[in-house]
Amino acid sequence: MKLAEALMNRADCQKRIEQLKVRLNRSAKVQEGEHPPEDPKDLFQEMNDTLQELESLMTAINRTNAQTVLHDGVTLADALTKRDILGIRRTMTQEVINAAAIKQDRYSRSEVKFIPMVQIAELQKQVDQYSKAYRELDTGIQEMNWKTELL
Known part of the structure; x- marks a missing residue:
């Protein structure tokens, strides 16, 4: 199998x-x-x-x-761990972007103004990098899953 x-x-x-x-x-x-x-x-x-x-x-x-060892010498178990961490990084960074990007309407100058404390564009680039790395790693894992016999 x-x-x-x-x-x-x-x-x-x-x-x-x-x-x-x-x-x-x-x-x-x-x-x-x-x-x-x-x-x-x-x-x-x-x-x-x-x-x-x-x-x-x-x-x-x-x-x-x-x-099971992947092409780059990493075990499948280690690759799965790395993929999980990439997913967590991506999700957490995206949540920070979502929180910082919320636009609040102000109806007068006396209302509190909120400003983002993070660089949204830079964080979005990180999310894109995490997503790409996740997809590439996941593709390698899925490929190996179909090539590997269960021990």
Whole structure:
């Protein structure tokens, strides 16, 4: 199985677990004399089976990420960390731009005037650089996911 397939299976397991949680909660309590829509014992069994599958997938994915090396000598796990940090940098910088760029209408000279304390144009260039680096790194990661066999 390719790493990309394992990642899709992991996402499916996570969705099933969320659905099972809803179904279990719906079946956990009923009015006296009524029957639950589904047997909680069966749902718990399905939940345990799905969690076991998820655990196996996560272990194999983490092992594969730690041992797979990209073209530049960086492990896939390190590249994922770098991509996550680039995403955080991009988001935080964009939020600062959004906060500084808010224009407030003043109806008289006596109203408080707000001025940006950051250079919006410079920050936007940084956001663009972070976005480009993120896209390039993500493309390399996705390519490697489809080339790599799950360990």
